Amino acid sequence: MKASWKNIAEPVVFFVALLVLWEILVEIIKVPAFILPPPRDLWVAFIKKLPILGNHALITFIEAFGGFVLSLVLGVGFAIAVVYSRHLQNTIYPLIVILYAMPKSAFAPLMVIWVGYGLFSKIAIAFLVAFFPIVVNTVVGLKEVEPELLELARINRGSDLDVFKKIRLPNSLPYMFAGIKVAIVLSVTGAIVAEFVAANQGLGYLVLQANYSLDTAFALVILLTLAVLSLGLFWLAEILQRKLAPWSAAVREVEGSF
Amino acid sequence: MPPLISVEEVSRVFTGGARAVTALERVSFEIQTGNFVSIVGPSGCGKSTLLKIISGLLPPSSGKISVGGKRVDQPLENVGMVFQAPVLLKWRSVLGNVLLPVEFGKLDVAGYLDKARALIQLVGLAGFEEMFPHELSGGMQQRASLCRALVTDPQLLLMDEPFGALDAMTRDELDIELLRIWEERKKTVLFVTHSIQEAVFLSDVVFVMSARPGRLLETIVINLPRPRTVEMMSAVKFGEYTLKIRSLLSTAGGGHAAAAGSTM
Numbered sequence: 001m002k003a004s005w006k007n008i009a010e011p012v013v014f015f016v017a018l019l020v021l022w023e024i025l026v027e028i029i030k031v032p033a034f035i036l037p038p039p040r041d042l043w044v045a046f047i048k049k050l051p052i053l054g055n056h057a058l059i060t061f062i063e064a065f066g067g068f069v070l071s072l073v074l075g076v077g078f079a080i081a082v083v084y085s086r087h088l089q090n091t092i093y094p095l096i097v098i099l100y101a102m103p104k105s106a107f108a109p110l111m112v113i114w115v116g117y118g119l120f121s122k123i124a125i126a127f128l129v130a131f132f133p134i135v136v137n138t139v140v141g142l143k144e145v146e147p148e149l150l151e152l153a154r155i156n157r158g159s160d161l162d163v164f165k166k167i168r169l170p171n172s173l174p175y176m177f178a179g180i181k182v183a184i185v186l187s188v189t190g191a192i193v194a195e196f197v198a199a200n201q202g203l204g205y206l207v208l209q210a211n212y213s214l215d216t217a218f219a220l221v222i223l224l225t226l227a228v229l230s231l232g233l234f235w236l237a238e239i240l241q242r243k244l245a246p247w248s249a250a251v252r253e254v255e256g257s258f
Numbered sequence: 259m260p261p262l263i264s265v266e267e268v269s270r271v272f273t274g275g276a277r278a279v280t281a282l283e284r285v286s287f288e289i290q291t292g293n294f295v296s297i298v299g300p301s302g303c304g305k306s307t308l309l310k311i312i313s314g315l316l317p318p319s320s321g322k323i324s325v326g327g328k329r330v331d332q333p334l335e336n337v338g339m340v341f342q343a344p345v346l347l348k349w350r351s352v353l354g355n356v357l358l359p360v361e362f363g364k365l366d367v368a369g370y371l372d373k374a375r376a377l378i379q380l381v382g383l384a385g386f387e388e389m390f391p392h393e394l395s396g397g398m399q400q401r402a403s404l405c406r407a408l409v410t411d412p413q414l415l416l417m418d419e420p421f422g423a424l425d426a427m428t429r430d431e432l433d434i435e436l437l438r439i440w441e442e443r444k445k446t447v448l449f450v451t452h453s454i455q456e457a458v459f460l461s462d463v464v465f466v467m468s469a470r471p472g473r474l475l476e477t478i479v480i481n482l483p484r485p486r487t488v489e490m491m492s493a494v495k496f497g498e499y500t501l502k503i504r505s506l507l508s509t510a511g512g513g514h515a516a517a518a519g520s521t522m
């Protein structure tokens with residue numbers, strides 16, 4: 001897609017207008033600052049608390065990304081195991097599906113008991129929420145192979161390992177990335193929720209502190225920081241997908257080119 | 259000379275679904291080495307099933323198949339297969355796709371490179387070796403899949419409605435090219451199609467099959483000179499062959515139409 005001037009200018013103008021409107025409305029209606037501060041206050045809070053924000057953001061990033069990486073490694077490994085083992089498919093997979101149906105964030109208090117108060121309980125929750133989308137999508141990607149390709153492999157005496165390496169695994173990549181993009185954003189949510197339950201650091205902890213002191217401007221700044229963090233991680237996945245599975249990007253572009 | 263392929267009283271029943279489906283019923287025929295043979299029949303009459311049974315990918319429920327004098331009880335070695343869809347690997351270039359059977363067979367890839375390139379040239383894809391499937395038209399993709407079927411130089415080529423999804427013009431073009439390759443490389447081809455014209459145009463022998471349960475209705479030997487040209491399609495004899503097959507299919511189809519409808 002070509003980025004014309006209009007495609008850059010339009011959103012910029014829109015967002016500036018939105019900020020101006022916000023500022024004016026808050027001024028006219030005289031909304032108390034603890035309910036909705038003007039954007040100016042957000043900027044001030046951001047500049048003043050930048051170092052604190054950075055430190056806590058780093059903590060949340062480590063928790064979310066750690067949980068995500070764990071879910072990627074274990075999720076892909078588990079997906080492969082399920083696809084190749086009927087026993088696992090009959091036993092562990094239903095268990096996973098039951099777990100999937102539970103709200104994962106409800107595990108946060110339990111995690112504190114199981115793995116403690118520190119980073120690991122947050123990584124565990126981030127892992128839990130990110131694990132399922134990766135497993136489910138990867139399983140589909142490994143399975144949804146054109147049957148003719150498998151016939152071709154049989155006729156040419158292709159080994160199971162070759163079928164896996166040359167057909168199933170690459171075939172699953174676009175699906176895997178679809179799962180990764182969901183998982184990576186969810187992992188941030190998972191980390192935040194875990195911090196809500198029990199933490200003394202991280203953006204989730206910080207937003208609670210801001211709430212207690214009615215520092216709404218800073219709370220909003222933290223939320224925006226979370227948005228930037230999630231978007232950054234999402235983009236990272238997007239870039240990786242273009243590198244590792246360019247054919248899926250090509251397909252998507254055709255679909256979205258109206 | 260003994261036939262290359264002999265099919266004796268082959269039946270196949272599928273029992274997996276809600277009810278048993280008899281896809282093939284006591285089909286028998288022989289195919290001579292070097293012949294171009296087509297199977298025509300209505301959709302669902304068991305053409306694909308028959309091809310799979312001959313290739314050894316699917317066992318028959320009863321009956322016997324032999325290829326080259328040997329009974330088929332496992333997937334055939336070195337047979338080329340072309341399907342209705344090109345089924346190319348999206349993540350591989352044309353050349354990479356063509357070499358896939360070589361890699362599966364643990365053959366020497368480097369040794370087959372020239373062969374693969376020559377084939378790609380032969381089907382008119384020279385210059386597209388490094389292109390990816392999504393950059394090619396449907397016809398070009400099917401040409402690539404033809405190369406993939408030919409790369410290990412198989413004696414036998416099994417083609418399941420290979421040009422059925424293409425537009426009429428591209429199909430004619432590929433038919434002519436297939437004949438050229440067949441004449442040059444001396445293969446035996448078993449070609450499934452639902453186009454009567456295509457079957458007559460390409461073949462030495464046409465097997466006509468009836469709708470469910472799939473039976474062999476008649477074997478028609480096509481006595482048209484080779485090489486075949488597009489002009490022959492307007493010859494009187496060509497018309498006689500197509501008419502004959504059409505009437506065979508319509509009488510058989512008429513008797514089974516109600517039954518076929520009720521099993522849908």
Ligand SMILES: Nc1ncnc2c1ncn2[C@@H]1O[C@H](COP(=O)(O)OP(=O)(O)O)[C@@H](O)[C@H]1O
Nearest residue numbers: 272274279281300301302303304305306307308
């Ligand atoms: N794997 C299968 N399981 C159950 N029924 C099948 C299977 N494959 C084919 N059939 C049935 O066998 C019949 C013949 O199918 P097929 O050989 O694909 O026909 P054709 O290729 O002539 O269109 C159809 O009625 C189809 O539904």
Ligand SMILES: [Mg+2]
Nearest residue numbers: 305306307418
């Ligand atoms: Mg078919």
